[in-house]
Amino acid sequence: MAYYDPSLFEQQRRNLLNTYGQQQAMNTYQRYLAETQGQRPITELQDAAFGVAREVPRLTASYGKRGLQGTGVRSGVYQRALGDYASTRAKNLGYAQTDLANQLQGYDLAKTQGQENYDLGLKDIESDKARQIASDAQALLALR
Amino acid sequence: MALGVQVYGKKPVTKAPVGSFFKTPMNKPMGGTEPEPPDSTGSNTGTGTGGYSTVVIDSSGGNNGYYAYLAALKKIQADQEAAGASVNRATSGAQYQADYLTGLLNQGIPSNLTGLLDQQRIDSNKYINNQYDTAMQQLANSYTGQGGTVANPTATSALGLTNTGYGALQSYLQQHPSTAYTNPANRATAGTVSNDLAQYMQAQGVGTDRANPGLVAANTALQGGAANYNALLGVLGANANANQESRLSEQQMAQTLAQAQLGAQNQQQQGLLNQQQQAALAQIVSEQASNRLNLEREATSRNQTVQDALAAILGTGYITPQQINPTTITGAAPTNTITQSEPAVKYVPPIQAPVAKTPIEQLAAIPVKSTNTALINKIDNFVTANPNASLAAIKKKFPSLAANIK
Numbered sequence: 001m002a003y004y005d006p007s008l009f010e011q012q013r014r015n016l017l018n019t020y021g022q023q024q025a026m027n028t029y030q031r032y033l034a035e036t037q038g039q040r041p042i043t044e045l046q047d048a049a050f051g052v053a054r055e056v057p058r059l060t061a062s063y064g065k066r067g068l069q070g071t072g073v074r075s076g077v078y079q080r081a082l083g084d085y086a087s088t089r090a091k092n093l094g095y096a097q098t099d100l101a102n103q104l105q106g107y108d109l110a111k112t113q114g115q116e117n118y119d120l121g122l123k124d125i126e127s128d129k130a131r132q133i134a135s136d137a138q139a140l141l142a143l144r
Numbered sequence: 145m146a147l148g149v150q151v152y153g154k155k156p157v158t159k160a161p162v163g164s165f166f167k168t169p170m171n172k173p174m175g176g177t178e179p180e181p182p183d184s185t186g187s188n189t190g191t192g193t194g195g196y197s198t199v200v201i202d203s204s205g206g207n208n209g210y211y212a213y214l215a216a217l218k219k220i221q222a223d224q225e226a227a228g229a230s231v232n233r234a235t236s237g238a239q240y241q242a243d244y245l246t247g248l249l250n251q252g253i254p255s256n257l258t259g260l261l262d263q264q265r266i267d268s269n270k271y272i273n274n275q276y277d278t279a280m281q282q283l284a285n286s287y288t289g290q291g292g293t294v295a296n297p298t299a300t301s302a303l304g305l306t307n308t309g310y311g312a313l314q315s316y317l318q319q320h321p322s323t324a325y326t327n328p329a330n331r332a333t334a335g336t337v338s339n340d341l342a343q344y345m346q347a348q349g350v351g352t353d354r355a356n357p358g359l360v361a362a363n364t365a366l367q368g369g370a371a372n373y374n375a376l377l378g379v380l381g382a383n384a385n386a387n388q389e390s391r392l393s394e395q396q397m398a399q400t401l402a403q404a405q406l407g408a409q410n411q412q413q414q415g416l417l418n419q420q421q422q423a424a425l426a427q428i429v430s431e432q433a434s435n436r437l438n439l440e441r442e443a444t445s446r447n448q449t450v451q452d453a454l455a456a457i458l459g460t461g462y463i464t465p466q467q468i469n470p471t472t473i474t475g476a477a478p479t480n481t482i483t484q485s486e487p488a489v490k491y492v493p494p495i496q497a498p499v500a501k502t503p504i505e506q507l508a509a510i511p512v513k514s515t516n517t518a519l520i521n522k523i524d525n526f527v528t529a530n531p532n533a534s535l536a537a538i539k540k541k542f543p544s545l546a547a548n549i550k
Contacts, residue, residue: 049341056344074349083354086341090355094337094362098369105332105373112377116324116384123391126316130395133309134402137302141409144286 038100
């Protein structure tokens with residue numbers, strides 16, 4: 001039989017911590033990559049309106065050329081077009097943010113589960129220690 | 145010439161010629177006055193009468209016969225005195241021997257030996273009981289510790305170690321509840337999408353309400369994702385809390401089980417110590433009985449030897465059994481008083497041709513250990529029920545004892 005050896009449990013704890021740390025690091029890095037990747041279309045969507053693409057000014061300008069928008073002119077067609085654009089833009093932004101949030105939540109979940117598994121592993125070690133001490137106590141009583 | 149002694153009652157020899165032979169009655173027994181010397185006529189002759197021995201000496205003549213007679217008479221007297229003294233010595237010696245041997249009779253086991261046996265038993269019992277007490281104390285020290293109890297054992301005892309170990313686990317579990325899923329920091333916060341074109345739309349005279357459908361869809365999607373994630377965390381958190389409760393219950397059960405196992409182990413070892421103590425005490429009793437039996441056997445043998453010696457003394461005829469008087473035993477070892485007035489001479493039965501025992505008698509006579517009560521009862525029951533059992537039947541019933549029965 002094996003008697004209680006704290007170094008054995010310390011070794012297990014270190015191994016557990018090492019594995020936990022590696023998984024968390026990897027998860028954090030992957031989350032960073034996913035966030036970077038997921039943020040890109042959001043940024044493009046946001047920049048599209050007044051950025052390089054200048055979608056909004058061009059939309060207004062196109063309706064202005066046709067006399068549907070301008071000083072004193074507020075056509076319903078233009079209003080609907082701008083409203084639809086704003087609505088679609090908002091929806092796409094929301095979906096993109098949702099996609100990114102969902103993806104990041106996957107990594108967050110992995111991180112949380114990793115934390116939980118680490119805690120459970122520590123508790124398992126503590127349970128093993130208690131059982132080993134009890135077993136050793138029985139052996140010591142038998143050795144009397 | 146011949147010298148003869150006529151035994152009392154016999155007819156004396158009277159055929160010797162007058163003057164050259166003389167005869168005289170013995171007027172008294174040995175030790176009496178000497179006979180008169182012969183007269184000058186040589187007429188001192190006569191015929192012996194009953195009650196006296198007659199000594200006839202064949203002499204060549206003259207007074208030489210008288211002196212020869214006297215010398216012979218003295219010699220006879222001296223011989224008779226010597227013989228009487230010898231008989232007296234033998235009788236006295238036999239009496240002394242008988243007294244001495246009688247004093248040795250029925251002394252039983254010397255008191256100093258019984259005292260030694262008793263002291264040995266006391267010492268042995270004390271030793272075993274001390275060993276038992278020591279072992280029990282060691283067991284208690286291992287179980288609950290010196291001065292500890294089941295409710296409050298010392299830290300280094302088996303029960304204390306068990307309680308410490310599981311107590312530490314309980315503290316750890318209580319101090320480390322499952323918080324990974326329930327930690328608010330880990331919960332998802334729903335993002336929002338606002339209409340950042342609202343100012344531009346107002347400037348263009350376009351109502352911002354036109355962007356609402358997209359905003360609603362976007363925010364709904366964001367809130368839905370966050371809500372689903374948080375719901376998932378909630379399920380996982382509840383599961384983790386249940387696991388935590390289960391762990392605490394498991395800790396309690398394991399601790400209780402370990403305590404019960406230690407208690408059972410303690411009881412078992414106490415029982416083992418009790419058995420060992422009883423076995424050791426029983427062995428002491430058995431050895432005492434065996435030693436006492438040996439001493440009884442030796443005492444009986446010694447008594448028999450004394451009886452045989454007494455019988456041999458009685459057989460000489462110098463003393464009779466009635467002459468043996470009770471003797472008070474003195475000395476260091478024997479302290480009892482001999483009350484037997486006569487030695488018990490062992491009766492020796494006439495030698496008879498040995499009678500072969502029947503098989504059932506042989507079975508009943510087989511020695512069996514007293515502890516083997518099962519076999520003893522089995523033999524007794526069989527002998528009682530089958531007094532005329534055949535050899536084959538006995539061997540069939542007791543195959544292991546068949547070799548002892550012919």
